Amino acid sequence: MYYCGKYPIISKTTLAKGIYSFTVEAHEPAEEAHAGQFAMISAPGFQLRRPISICGIDKEHGTLRFVFEVRGKGTKAIASLGEGDSLDIMAPLGNGFRIPEGKRIAVVGGGIGVPPLLGVSSVSGELCTAILGFRDYSRIILTDEFKRNGCETIICTDDGSVGREGMVTFPLAELLEKGETSAVLACGPEPMLKAIVKMCEVYKVPCQVSLEQRMGCGVGACVTCSCLTVRNGKEFYSRVCKDGPVFDSDVLGGDFHG
Amino acid sequence: MVDLSVRIAGVDFPNPVIAASGTYGNGECYTELYPISKLGGISCKGMTIEPKLGNPPPRIAETPSGVLNSVGLQNIGVHGFIEYYLPTLKEEGNVIIANVAGATVDDYIAAAEALDASDVDMIELNISCPNVKAGGATWGVTPEGAAEVTKAVRRATAKPLIVKLTPNVTDITVIAKAVEAEGADALSMINTLLGMRIDIRTRRPILKNNMGGLSGPAVFPVAVRMVRQCYKAVQIPIIGMGGISTWEDAIEMMLAGAAAVQMGTAIFKDPCAPLKVVDGIADFMEQNGIKSLSEIVGQCQEW
Numbered sequence: 223m224y225y226c227g228k229y230p231i232i233s234k235t236t237l238a239k240g241i242y243s244f245t246v247e248a249h250e251p252a253e254e255a256h257a258g259q260f261a262m263i264s265a266p267g268f269q270l271r272r273p274i275s276i277c278g279i280d281k282e283h284g285t286l287r288f289v290f291e292v293r294g295k296g297t298k299a300i301a302s303l304g305e306g307d308s309l310d311i312m313a314p315l316g317n318g319f320r321i322p323e324g325k326r327i328a329v330v331g332g333g334i335g336v337p338p339l340l341g342v343s344s345v346s347g348e349l350c351t352a353i354l355g356f357r358d359y360s361r362i363i364l365t366d367e368f369k370r371n372g373c374e375t376i377i378c379t380d381d382g383s384v385g386r387e388g389m390v391t392f393p394l395a396e397l398l399e400k401g402e403t404s405a406v407l408a409c410g411p412e413p414m415l416k417a418i419v420k421m422c423e424v425y426k427v428p429c430q431v432s433l434e435q436r437m438g439c440g441v442g443a444c445v446t447c448s449c450l451t452v453r454n455g456k457e458f459y460s461r462v463c464k465d466g467p468v469f470d471s472d473v474l475g476g477d478f479h480g
Numbered sequence: 481m482v483d484l485s486v487r488i489a490g491v492d493f494p495n496p497v498i499a500a501s502g503t504y505g506n507g508e509c510y511t512e513l514y515p516i517s518k519l520g521g522i523s524c525k526g527m528t529i530e531p532k533l534g535n536p537p538p539r540i541a542e543t544p545s546g547v548l549n550s551v552g553l554q555n556i557g558v559h560g561f562i563e564y565y566l567p568t569l570k571e572e573g574n575v576i577i578a579n580v581a582g583a584t585v586d587d588y589i590a591a592a593e594a595l596d597a598s599d600v601d602m603i604e605l606n607i608s609c610p611n612v613k614a615g616g617a618t619w620g621v622t623p624e625g626a627a628e629v630t631k632a633v634r635r636a637t638a639k640p641l642i643v644k645l646t647p648n649v650t651d652i653t654v655i656a657k658a659v660e661a662e663g664a665d666a667l668s669m670i671n672t673l674l675g676m677r678i679d680i681r682t683r684r685p686i687l688k689n690n691m692g693g694l695s696g697p698a699v700f701p702v703a704v705r706m707v708r709q710c711y712k713a714v715q716i717p718i719i720g721m722g723g724i725s726t727w728e729d730a731i732e733m734m735l736a737g738a739a740a741v742q743m744g745t746a747i748f749k750d751p752c753a754p755l756k757v758v759d760g761i762a763d764f765m766e767q768n769g770i771k772s773l774s775e776i777v778g779q780c781q782e783w
Contacts, residue, residue, distance in 0.1 A: 464509070
């Protein structure tokens with residue numbers, strides 16, 4: 223079940239240069255939403271809505287939080303909105319993460335792939351280890367909130383300016399080596415996701431990844447946001463919006479596997 | 481209450497607003513927002529006799545007042561459509577139009593024969609898809625090709641036959657007349673205009689298919705012009721489309737010569753846009769004392 227409507231923006235903050243956090247009052251969509259789903263947000267003056275992942279769901283207060291980065295003119299137009307304006311959204315859309323109950327999991331995020339994992343951390347709390355990678359100290363977002371949710375939080379930066387230097391796959395390998403992790407949930411740049419999927423195959427740990435693609439309708443109608451998947455040994459295009467955005471890594475095709 | 485109904489090729493539509501092929505799936509994606517019976521009809525996702533994989537992504541890009549796409553007719557095949565989607569569509573929707581494409585004339589015939597035995601109300605012959613290598617628009621860009629496919633499908637089915645035209649031609653009226661002569665019951669137009677965008681940083685086309693079909697408000701004046709030209713050239717009814725996003729656009733398209741309209745790209749921005757157009761047309765009729773939409777079709781007074 224999804225809704226389409228205009229919902230008031232009740233708070234807007236800047237998390238890093240060009241990265242914004244919007245909270246909207248949207249009772250019905252918040253009631254339906256779960257971690258890993260997304261919204262199609264209308265960009266004033268543009269034809270296509272922009273797919274933005276849901277970062278936070280507050281069912282009690284009926285709010286949804288979106289954290290997004292200005293990537294082009296459309297996201298810039300959305301970022302120009304503020305408190306008092308309304309956000310025209312279709313939400314919640316797609317399949318979110320399936321969070322194993324009562325088991326230790328790892329969430330692994332890179333850059334603007336981090337926000338959809340925050341919702342997972344609020345469900346899993348102390349059972350969740352968060353490995354979050356950023357380009358440098360200036361791009362770090364949301365890490366304190368993962369800690370507040372009770373997660374062991376490992377920060378990596380490409381230049382080592384904060385936390386560990388290098389890729390998220392190094393601490394992930396150490397974690398998987400311990401053998402306590404029952405699932406890995408990941409979102410971020412495609413090369414990072416591919417590395418994580420291959421690593422999970424080595425350690426035989428189930429992995430879910432959230433994919434990104436240019437979208438049209440957001441609800442499965444236009445078949446533009448495709449990604450290669452495999453069924454019965456045959457590759458075909460699934461829809462990121464409707465069949466994903468979260469996929470079990472073993473259904474992904476292309477060069478996702480080792 | 482005004483009478484919004486229109487009749488095209490013997491088929492009655494409760495209102496003149498139809499969802500355009502490729503933008504509405506097979507009706508299953510918007511049922512959470514409103515009953516699809518509020519639309520006059522639905523033109524289903526373009527289908528081929530065998531399932532089709534489609535083009536690699538990215539398949540869509542925004543352009544000034546428009547959208548470029550290169551889906552490439554990904555679909556589950558005619559038989560899959562009939563089995564999985566058609567029963568629900570027939571139950572929940574009004575006029576169901578099957579949009580049919582193929583690489584060869586035999587493909588078109590096989591698809592039309594399968595659909596002839598099904599419950600679809602009409603067949604829309606897609607000879608205008610710009611995103612496939614074989615078939616699609618290669619048929620629609622010459623009067624001979626368009627006539628050949630139309631003739632073959634006309635023999636294969638007794639269903640009312642709409643032929644969907646491509647705007648990527650020198651003179652669209654020549655194609656329109658050719659398909660009319662071979663037994664088309666109606667025309668729908670326009671399919672997308674072939675376009676291209678390039679990322680200036682990577683120097684790569686944004687679409688993996690390099691080129692794609694342009695739709696949205698950017699193409700609306702082109703569509704109005706072509707509908708007008710064909711209205712004056714043929715006797716069969718025309719379903720007008722291309723960038724319609726408001727009721728004013730729909731009325732304008734009807735004044736140009738369209739007996740009904742299809743909406744596509746506008747649905748991405750506002751899934752409820754077709755319903756707003758239906759309401760807007762009803763208000764316009766009431767305010768202007770129009771009893772039937774046939775009173776305005778083609779009634780543009782040219783200078």
